[in-house]
Amino acid sequence: MKDTKHCKQCGTCCRNGGPALNREDIDLVRQGYIHHDQLVTIRQGELGYNPAIAQLEPVPVELLKIRGQGSGWTCLFFAEKGNACTIYAHRPATCRVLHCWQPEALLATIYQNTLRRTDLINPNDPILAEIERHEQACPGRVFTELLAQADGPEDLARLTELVRDDLAIRADVAQKTGISLEMEFFLFGRPLFKQLAGSGVECVAENGEIRLQRENSPRPPAGEGGSKDMSGTQNYRLPK
Ligand code: SF4
Numbered sequence: 001m002k003d004t005k006h007c008k009q010c011g012t013c014c015r016n017g018g019p020a021l022n023r024e025d026i027d028l029v030r031q032g033y034i035h036h037d038q039l040v041t042i043r044q045g046e047l048g049y050n051p052a053i054a055q056l057e058p059v060p061v062e063l064l065k066i067r068g069q070g071s072g073w074t075c076l077f078f079a080e081k082g083n084a085c086t087i088y089a090h091r092p093a094t095c096r097v098l099h100c101w102q103p104e105a106l107l108a109t110i111y112q113n114t115l116r117r118t119d120l121i122n123p124n125d126p127i128l129a130e131i132e133r134h135e136q137a138c139p140g141r142v143f144t145e146l147l148a149q150a151d152g153p154e155d156l157a158r159l160t161e162l163v164r165d166d167l168a169i170r171a172d173v174a175q176k177t178g179i180s181l182e183m184e185f186f187l188f189g190r191p192l193f194k195q196l197a198g199s200g201v202e203c204v205a206e207n208g209e210i211r212l213q214r215e216n217s218p219r220p221p222a223g224e225g226g227s228k229d230m231s232g233t234q235n236y237r238l239p240k
Pocket residue numbers: 013014017018019066075076077078079084085086087088091092095
């Protein structure tokens with residue numbers, strides 16, 4: 001509501017998505033007001049929404065955002081009843097400077113002083129090696145660039161390889177450590193196949209393996225090992 005000079009608690013900002021954390025927020029995690037599994041990592045080079053230009057772009061730095069509710073982006077801590085923030089006294093720094101009628105202060109914080117996964121993980125934790133393995137195998141920047149130009153079979157084959165590696169590492173770590181899906185979103189970000197929406201490329205399952213193809217390509221015939229049903233690959237569901 002840009003005609004106001006104060007917050008009317010309409011909830012619009014919180015419904016548009018939770019904030020990315022910056023270094024001022026580290027104690028909110030350390031003191032338990034925000035938990036690791038309530039965050040989702042936007043890895044460097046993956047697409048993220050930049051409110052300064054009102055569009056998606058490859059993010060230049062890693063971001064830790066408060067997760068959305070269900071499959072949407074409404075901040076996890078937003079309560080529809082009363083349009084209330086459930087951690088208001090301990091809300092992140094970005095929320096404190098967010099004044100929708102005067103957005104300059106918020107826009108100045110974008111990509112500045114951001115918190116990273118390694119800031120929130122004990123340096124001796126072996127999970128860091130798994131994060132590094134994942135970064136080496138399927139870098140966010142490489143995936144985004146390939147997806148933007150994916151044309152011929154070679155691009156699609158490389159993208160398929162990245163999506164398979166991403167799922168394989170997640171499954172391996174989940175099997176070894178028993179982490180929840182919510183924790184996986186913090187450790188490895190959004191699964192690559194979930195980032196295909198709107199790209200014109202889709203994921204299909206064929207003979208028990210996934211493959212990427214242009215959306216207008218013929219689907220693998222059902223009954224001959226082909227299916228668009230992805231549930232057999234990872235049983236993926238979005239965190240509650
Ligand atoms: S933390 Fe609170 S104020 Fe910030 S976006 Fe979420 S619900 Fe809104």
